[in-house]
Amino acid sequence: MTVDIGVNRRADPSHGAPDAGHGVFGAADSHFACVVRAFSTMFPGRRFGGGALAVYLDGQPVVDVWKGWADRDGEVPWSADSAPMVFSATKGMAATVIHRLADRGLIDYEAPVAEYWHEFGANGKSEMTVRDVMRHQAGLSGLRGATQEDLLNHVVMEERLAAAPPGRHLGKPAYHALTFGWLMSGLARAVTGKDMRVLFREELAEPLGTDGIHLGRPPANAPTRATQIVMPQDIAANPVLTSAVRKIAHQFSGGYRSMYFPGVIGSVQGDTPMLDAEIPAANGVVTARALARMYGALANGGEIDGTRFLSRRLVAGLTGERMRQRDRNLVLPLNFHLGYHSLPFGNVMPGFGHIGLGGSIGWNDPDTGVGFALVHNRLLTPLVLTDHAASVGLFKLVREAVAKARKRGYRPVHGLGAPYSEPDAVAG
Known part of the structure; x- marks a missing residue:
C-alpha cells in the first residue's frame, strides 16, 4: 500500500507549505x-534549504517526496517541480545523452573523437x-587560464578544448x-x-516523459522552477589571502586547477x-523525480x-570494468566508466551514478533494480560533509x-510533478 507519512500531495506552493518546514x-x-x-x-528549519528524494524500483516510482524551502530566506516552499542545480551530478546526464546517441549507432566508444569532431x-x-x-583520461582537465566570460560561453570552451x-x-x-x-x-x-541544452530535452526529458530535466535555467514558461542556492552569500575574499591560496593551489592541486576560475564564487551567488x-558538467537543473x-x-x-529508453545490450555495457587507479586530481579512485563512477568503499553503496558538489546525487544499482536521486539546494554550509x-x-x-x-x-x-511538454506549449 501507499503511505502518506505526513505527506501532502499539493504541488503548488501557493496551496500551502509544510508547517514550519517540518512536514514532508x-x-x-x-x-x-x-x-x-x-x-x-x-531540513529542520527555514534556513536549511530544501530538497527532494525519489526512488524507482523495477522501473516504477516507489518514493517521491520533498521538504523544505526553495529560497535562501525560507519563504518559498519546495514544490513538486522545484529543481536545484546539481553540479557534477549533471555529468551523469550528459553521459547518458552520449549513450542515447551511441545506442542509435551515431557514436562508437572505440572510435577516435576526431572521427566525429574533426577539430x-x-x-x-x-x-x-x-x-x-568518458573515462576522464583525456589529459584536458585544467581550465588553462579560461576566464569567467570564456566559461559562460560553451562554444568558446569547446573550441579551446x-x-x-x-x-x-x-x-x-584525472577528474575533468x-x-x-x-x-x-x-x-x-x-x-x-x-x-547540449537542446539534447537534454530531446534525449532525456522527452523520452523519460518529464519536464524536470534542464541544462541551465528552465524557460520562464516551464513548470520546473530553479531553486536558489543556500550558501554564504556574503563571502568577501581578502585579496592577499585569496591570491596566496590560489597560487599554492595552482601549484600543487590538479583538482583545484580543474575547477577554479576567476569569479567562481560570484557565479553561484545572487x-x-x-x-x-x-556547462554540461555542472549546471544541470533537475528534480529528484x-x-x-x-x-x-x-x-x-x-x-x-x-x-x-536504452537498449538492454548497451545498458549491460555500462556496468563493465571500471578504472580502479588513484585519480590524479581527486586522490581517491572513483572508478570511472563511460561517464559514471562507483564508490571506493566496497559494498557500502553498490552500483554507479554521479554525485555533485554539495551532495546532490543520481545513482542506480542494476543488481537490485533501484534508481535513486537525492537533490537539495545547500552548498557551502556547515552541513556540507553531512550532506x-x-x-x-x-x-x-x-x-x-x-x-x-520484494517479499510483501x-x-x-x-501523478506527481509536471510531464514533458514542448517549451512553446507549456502554460505560463
Whole structure:
C-alpha cells in the first residue's frame, strides 16, 4: 500500500507549505517509511534549504517526496517541480545523452573523437577515443587560464578544448571537473548539430516523459522552477589571502586547477549567473523525480514505465570494468566508466551514478533494480560533509526497504510533478 507519512500531495506552493518546514510532501510506498523519515531530518528549519528524494524500483516510482524551502530566506516552499542545480551530478546526464546517441549507432566508444569532431584531432589528440574521454583520461582537465566570460560561453570552451594539447595526465584517470561537460557537448554537437541544452530535452526529458530535466535555467514558461542556492552569500575574499591560496593551489592541486576560475564564487551567488550558461558538467537543473527516473531506467535494463529508453545490450555495457587507479586530481579512485563512477568503499553503496558538489546525487544499482536521486539546494554550509554522507545512509535504508517490498509486494506512486511538454506549449 501507499503511505502518506505526513505527506501532502499539493504541488503548488501557493496551496500551502509544510508547517514550519517540518512536514514532508509527496507519497511513498509504506515499506519506505524509514527512508522518508531519515530524509525529513535533513531540513529542520527555514534556513536549511530544501530538497527532494525519489526512488524507482523495477522501473516504477516507489518514493517521491520533498521538504523544505526553495529560497535562501525560507519563504518559498519546495514544490513538486522545484529543481536545484546539481553540479557534477549533471555529468551523469550528459553521459547518458552520449549513450542515447551511441545506442542509435551515431557514436562508437572505440572510435577516435576526431572521427566525429574533426577539430579535436589537433595537437596530438587524433587517436584519442570516445571511451578515453568518458573515462576522464583525456589529459584536458585544467581550465588553462579560461576566464569567467570564456566559461559562460560553451562554444568558446569547446573550441579551446579541441585546439588544446593534452597535459601530463593523458591516459591516466584525472577528474575533468568542468571540461568533461564541454568534451561531451562538443562531441554531441559534431554528431547532431545541436547544443547540449537542446539534447537534454530531446534525449532525456522527452523520452523519460518529464519536464524536470534542464541544462541551465528552465524557460520562464516551464513548470520546473530553479531553486536558489543556500550558501554564504556574503563571502568577501581578502585579496592577499585569496591570491596566496590560489597560487599554492595552482601549484600543487590538479583538482583545484580543474575547477577554479576567476569569479567562481560570484557565479553561484545572487541570481546565479552560472544558470544562464551551458556547462554540461555542472549546471544541470533537475528534480529528484526526473533524475531517479533516468537512473531507474538504467537499473531496469533500459526500460521505464514500459518504454524503452536504452537498449538492454548497451545498458549491460555500462556496468563493465571500471578504472580502479588513484585519480590524479581527486586522490581517491572513483572508478570511472563511460561517464559514471562507483564508490571506493566496497559494498557500502553498490552500483554507479554521479554525485555533485554539495551532495546532490543520481545513482542506480542494476543488481537490485533501484534508481535513486537525492537533490537539495545547500552548498557551502556547515552541513556540507553531512550532506555528502547522507546519500550513503539513505541508500542503505533504501536497499533494506527494497528487500521487504520484494517479499510483501509494493505499490508504485504516480501523478506527481509536471510531464514533458514542448517549451512553446507549456502554460505560463
